[in-house]
């Protein structure tokens with residue numbers, strides 16, 4: 001990692017030229033710390049060190065106001081840094097919502113619900129349609145009616161304790177009103193700042209020479225993350241209640257009933273919320289709210305539809321981290337026009353070469369964007385369909401004016417090119433034939449998996465390619481995988497360069513080997529940061545199975561798939577044995593994996609490819625010696641069918657096949673697609689055929705649907 005020399009000259013003595021260099025250097029350094037802190041949750045400097053950098057940066061801008069350009073951090077970063085909130089574990093996970101963008105996505109959503117619940121065409125589904133507030137979700141825990149904890153969402157399982165700050169919000173009752181309050185009530189909703197208050201706050205901040213926020217959401221986040229609740233109290237924040245977590249009793253049996261109950265308890269709920277009875281009504285609601293959007297006093301980024309009946313919500317359940325009974329129907333993403341200055345290539349974890357557009361900086365929806373993805377070679381050439389909305393036949397050249405789009409948290413994308421503005425000297429881009437990695441290997445074009453547009457270019461360096469190794473290590477330590485605080489991109493690059501960490505197992509050997517390396521000698525590392533890093537690594541020596549599987553970096557195995565595999569196999573031993581068998585082509589093991597919810601051929605092939613490489617097996621083996629992998633949480637182990645393998649066949653009358661499978665899985669059973677000697681129960685409805693014969697051959701217990709329902713009741 002290149003070190004830029006620190007200029008210790010007092011700001012008052014800097015020449016204009018020195019100031020410019022120092023300002024630029026600080027900008028890079030602070031942005032790096034912000035990313036590590038806000039995105040990776042892995043800071044490497046203390047609060048005080050960070051504050052000093054900020055102060056110096058602001059002082060330079062105060063003396064040389066010309067330096068305050070669009071790129072300035074004072075315009076860019078939202079939240080003021082306040083660190084060290086205690087962690088709170090959510091008893092009931094805080095989930096997110098699946099997104100719908102097109103009207104057809106909404107029709108599909110309703111269709112899926114109908115099929116899942118086996119509802120007749122004339123049976124009405126009632127929905128609660130609500131604006132999707134663009135703020136911060138919050139979980140408020142009341143015990144015997146008294147507010148005891150307020151926690152942010154965090155990663156959904158663990159958030160930050162911001163109780164003292166939340167108590168300053170007038171719309172959050174300290175004590176719930178009403179007579180019959182459950183012993184535990186967790187109210188969930190959104191903390192937000194109105195647009196008017198956001199503008200006023202920014203004016204105040206500007207006058208005081210303090211940080212300017214990019215948008216109301218950032219200012220709400222920044223206000224909540226204050227260490228001093230007095231500061232939060234001076235920032236006007238609102239709260240809309242719309243959901244709940246742990247409840248020892250349910251005061252209503254519908255979403256709309258719960259909303260009414262929240263109002264009785266003293267909460268504010270969103271006045272635009274409406275009951276709808278059909279897809280058409282939902283879509284009309286979306287259109288109406290979109291028209292009102294600009295005139296509302298708070299930011300929204302879409303609407304949310306929720307099945308109103310809670311018994312139906314329960315039957316519908318969840319697919320990994322999102323409910324089947326709700327969806328967010330987003331408003332179109334925000335777009336902006338800017339100039340494409342250059343195209344760089346980034347090498348990913350699996351060797352894929354992704355072209356990245358370097359853009360003239362432009363503000364899109366309150367955030368300044370200077371990079372955007374160009375997907376792949378064909379996309380730039382304007383061939384290969386319009387999957388990501390670049391029109392067929394339009395190529396992208398360097399110097400072109402392009403349209404970029406940002407939607408939520410996804411990486412900004414180049415979605416179109418403005419041909420009228422193409423300069424004469426715009427240069428067509430030639431995709432490199434050699435990988436930019438130090439090996440300079442040949443680049444190969446590879447067909448993509450189903451659903452993806454355009455061919456992918458890959459570096460053939462595989463295990464020898466340092467870029468790929470580094471990307472894999474970065475993913476390994478990242479928040480969703482091993483989540484090692486203080487081990488972000490920069491540290492991994494540095495440790496890799498020094499050859500201290502060449503593969504995941506080395507991370508856990510860092511401390512033992514530190515005698516040799518002397519981490520403390522590195523610039524930017526003090527005794528405390530080294531101690532913190534080792535502590536953070538030690539903390540992760542015990543890891544959940546789904547995180548472990550995800551962290552291995554098997555192609556096609558993202559978080560959701562890792563969770564499905566973890567739930568399906570329960571333990572590392574079981575998964576590992578199965579994976580090795582799958583690799584050898586063992587038909588039974590393949591069928592078993594295939595039978596898991598959400599796992600199909602692509603994943604199976606990727607698992608086989610991964611464990612087929614002796615290099616990978618070595619990495620995994622060395623890693624498993626360093627860590628303890630916890631068994632996956634079985635949803636319910638006290639049910640009679642936990643751990644059993646069941647197969648459904650024939651017609652079911654009381655529920656759909658999907659619902660039957662989901663219920664079995666919720667109770668800890670494995671719902672398989674075919675009968676083998678490992679099957680415990682075959683649930684056979686009328687019309688059962690070959691599976692029934694197969695079950696009889698293996699002596700598998702055969703149940704009717706009613707017998708099954710009795711067993712699980």
Ligand code: IVH
Pocket residue numbers: 095096097098130131132133134135136137153190242243304323326328
């Ligand atoms: S319901 C199980 N309702 O959107 C789902 N969420 O992408 C619980 N949000 O994290 C969430 N307005 O921060 C729900 N009316 C609303 C919402 C809403 C905003 C946010 C919330 C959540 C995110 C999901």
